[in-house]
Amino acid sequence: MDEDNFQAATEAFLSWLEEIGVRINPKMVVKDLRSKGLGRGVVAAASFEEDEIIFSIPRNLVLNMNTIFASDNANSGREALASMPPWLALTAALLSEAQQPNSKWAPYLAVLPKNLDSLVFWSDTELAQLQASTVVGKIGRAGAEEMFSKYLVPLGLGEYNSDMYHRVASIIMAYAFDIPEESTSKQDTGVAEGEADDLVSDDGEDEKTILSMIPLADLLNADADRNNARLCCDNEDLEMRTIKPISEGQEILNDYGQLPRSDLLRRYGYVTEDYSSYDVAEISTSLVTSVLGAERLSLPNGSHLDPLSHGDLEKRINLADREGVLDETYDLVHSGQDGPAVSDELIALMYLLLLDEDNLEAIITAKTSLPSRSKIATELVGQVLAVLIQRREHEYATTMEEDEKLMLAGNLPKRTEMAIQVRRGEKKVLRGAVNEAFSFSGANKRMRIGQESPRNDSKGANGRKQTDDTCHPTKKRRFN
Ligand SMILES: C[S@@+](CC[C@H](N)C(=O)[O-])C[C@H]1O[C@@H](n2cnc3c(N)ncnc32)[C@H](O)[C@@H]1O
Known part of the structure; x- marks a missing residue:
């Protein structure tokens, strides 16, 4: 996207947010951080104190199954969506919105990325450069494609190929939040922590969560140690709040979790030295x-x-x-x-x-x-x-x-x-x-010192059974 289009899409998105009722603190700005490899990001235009609201979003302006089912045009697909794994249902919902020329979400969809570097998009040659990293076995490309064929293709959403399905599913993995459902919301959540595979999940306590795309909240980049903002779900509206003072010019950062770089790359398509300790x-x-x-x-x-x-x-x-x-x-x-x-x-x-x-x-x-x-x-x-x-x-x-x-x-x-x-x-x-x-220095006294387990190869080089003490049952050693 060239400079003008990028900026125009950001401006259209911000106007749309205002129109639909998102309240934005004038001390924050959305910035073009592509020169730093960060895409868009949110920056403090003036200093914030701890626990200030950066922006607040009414819950009906979040894209999830509750808000989609609330719109008439999705009712026909309700049953089909309800039967799918949550991340797939949200994928279907986004694809369906993208098909509609008058989609309410169009300015939001326009600022979602066209290309990602998540591992599912890497060629075999590129993946080979990860060498023996076990992350290669966790990408799940083939499994996701089976799900696309089983659940998405029959919906006849449009002329989508598997790469397009992957693009939307990967955006959900990197951008969606798992938030408490309204009636049970008591706690903060971070971006997409845990696998983004539960639409409404019961985490074993009394809190149900719902996988949601939250415009603007998902424009925050992240850092495991330098993060300074968090999405709070305690109140009627969702609120992005500072968790520490932020100076003018500083980037406002969320926390995607203390992930190893392999997982950061698999799920979010980037790595930085900042995550090396994890x-x-x-x-x-x-x-x-x-x-x-x-x-x-x-x-x-x-x-x-x-x-x-x-x-x-x-x-x-x-x-x-x-x-x-x-x-x-x-x-x-x-x-x-x-x-x-x-x-x-x-x-x-x-x-x-x-x-x-x-x-x-x-x-x-x-x-x-x-x-x-x-x-x-x-x-x-x-x-x-x-x-x-x-x-x-x-x-x-x-x-x-x-x-x-x-x-x-x-x-x-x-x-x-x-x-x-x-x-x-x-x-x-x-x-x-x-x-x-x-550095382990515990005594070896219970270990198999001074004993050797029976071995099949107890024949000497000449093929005859050896008679020395190494094959005597009472002197067998496992460790010598
Ligand atoms: C939730 S979005 C954040 C908004 C994103 N920058 C944009 O322009 O749409 C997550 C994506 O932002 C990028 N990102 C977030 N934090 C980053 C960081 N610390 N370094 C590099 N890229 C980052 C990655 O591409 C990631 O998949």
């Missing part, structure tokens, strides 16, 4: 078991760990499940105020995989329970974990140092640069977790 890397139980069940591991301290038999592995995994510490994947994070890099659950899984037979039996028969973190974070657990996390790091095609050089060289396409930021951030988390694992 990066997450994942290690899967299948990586752990495939390594511990298959090979004799050389540990960094010079010792070795023999593989577990299939049956032994299964027994220990079942026990981890029973103890409530088994997950398909474990998150690794930057250690800090919120806790360590390696979760208690992952340490507990490793402990159960490395525990000696007697103590394993004691837990199986419930004679003892899992000890505290400081006791299970043994040196052996740390050594093995460090090796496994390093294996995980090797699944990425480049090293963190190579990524840093690429970034320093600069001149990269935008998506390549964002992919490098994500994968480099994950490698940094993995490095931190390795260092933490090396």
